[in-house]
Amino acid sequence: GNSVTQMEGPVTLSEEAFLTINCTYTATGYPSLFWYVQYPGEGLQLLLKATKADDKGSNKGFEATYRKETTSFHLEKGSVQVSDSAVYFCALSDLNTGNQFYFGTGTSLTVIP
Amino acid sequence: EPEVTQTPSHQVTQMGQEVILRCVPISNHLYFYWYRQILGQKVEFLVSFYNNEISEKSEIFDDQFSVERPDGSNFTLKIRSTKLEDSAMYFCASSERDRGEETQYFGPGTRLLVL
Numbered sequence: 001g002n003s004v005t006q007m008e009g010p011v012t013l014s015e016e017a018f019l020t021i022n023c024t025y026t027a028t029g030y031p032s033l034f035w036y037v038q039y040p041g042e043g044l045q046l047l048l049k050a051t052k053a054d055d056k057g058s059n060k061g062f063e064a065t066y067r068k069e070t071t072s073f074h075l076e077k078g079s080v081q082v083s084d085s086a087v088y089f090c091a092l093s094d095l096n097t098g099n100q101f102y103f104g105t106g107t108s109l110t111v112i113p
Numbered sequence: 114e115p116e117v118t119q120t121p122s123h124q125v126t127q128m129g130q131e132v133i134l135r136c137v138p139i140s141n142h143l144y145f146y147w148y149r150q151i152l153g154q155k156v157e158f159l160v161s162f163y164n165n166e167i168s169e170k171s172e173i174f175d176d177q178f179s180v181e182r183p184d185g186s187n188f189t190l191k192i193r194s195t196k197l198e199d200s201a202m203y204f205c206a207s208s209e210r211d212r213g214e215e216t217q218y219f220g221p222g223t224r225l226l227v228l
Contacts, residue, residue, distance in 0.1 A: 004155075032214040043117060044156075044204065044219035051214040089156065098169045099144065099211045103156035 006104025
């Protein structure tokens with residue numbers, strides 16, 4: 001079946017540090033992969049996505065590359081800011097198994113000045 | 114920018130009571146979803162809804178749950194007789210189409226606490 005395994009948190013980094021949040025997946029078909037972010041008091045917002053192998057999604061300095069060979073979609077940012085403090089969710093969607101999204105548990109990131 | 118809204122933001126209820134969680138999806142979207150997240154666990158799919166009927170549901174979505182689109186804007190999730198284990202954050206989402214790469218847009222969630 002489909003599932004997403006996400007790096008456990010919480011993660012605390014100093015401003016300008018390098019961020020990696022690991023995400024691996026299992027899928028029966030050809031999934032699309034997503035990173036969502038949830039800022040305090042807000043909904044899940046799409047951060048970036050990739051729809052096929054080797055695609056790179058990017059937004060707001062964040063990047064993730066769809067690696068079929070390692071079934072991974074790790075989120076990276078070269079220099080985090082305090083405003084990046086949020087919970088990050090990795091997710092997959094596979095139309096072969098319906099419309100639902102499969103999420104990881106979420107990783108809480110706190111960036112300190 | 115259009116967004117999905119949900120009310121209430123928090124709800125506390127007694128076990129056995131009925132609750133209705135409300136959502137207003139993005140206006141031109143046709144596909145609607147409910148998910149939940151029990152504290153410390155994954156966000157789990159409950160149900161998807163299209164053209165005024167359920168298109169998919171998970172094992173969690175048993176007879177205690179129902180969904181409805183009572184008018185042209187609202188999308189509701191009803192839990193008929195709440196249990197302690199229904200305590201969770203409930204997220205509503207909507208999308209324009211049902212293709213696999215289609216983004217689902219989520220609301221801020223309703224935190225439900227069943228006592």
